[in-house]
Amino acid sequence: MQTLIVLFNLKDGVDAAAYERWAHETDLPVASALASVDSFEVLRTLAVMGSDQAPPYQYIERLRINDMALLGQEAGGAAMQKVAAEFRAFADNPLFIITESI
Template sequence: MTRIIVLLNLKAGKSVADYERWAETTDLPTVNGLKSVSNFEVLRTAGLLGGGTAPYQYVEIIDVSDMDLFGEETSTEAMGKVAAEFQDWADPIFIMTEKLGS
């Protein structure tokens, strides 16, 4: 399994309420509907442990069970539309991870 961590802040002028509505009605069900994805979560940051503001407003966690299939599924027209909408909300950073000690 590959876990992709996405860090993002909304672009200037973007509404938190509108983004969260879009995430709940479009992003979450679409990505969780992919056969290659075992789990997808969008998390709103609440601050830093010990105090302070987090450097990112949101963290997404995508657990991918099959990267080849993920590549195929994310290349579809439907996913292209969702990806374009996502890019309109934010300039995300995508981090690929591998688990240690498996």
């Protein structure tokens, strides 16, 4: 099984409360319903442990993917295309990283 990690900050001027409301009402339910997704969570970063520095990213998404090829097919559907467009309006240059357990 693979895990998709998405690291991102909000675009300048985006209200964090508006993004988080959208994440709870739209992104989480739609993406979690995909057959290729076993679990999905959105995390708000708080701190860098042992440091006064701000975290380099405001948010992290973690999606456990049971079938990456199926995810690609499902991502092309109308519902996910709409969610992806809305996500792009919030997120500033998100970084998508595919991982696997070792």
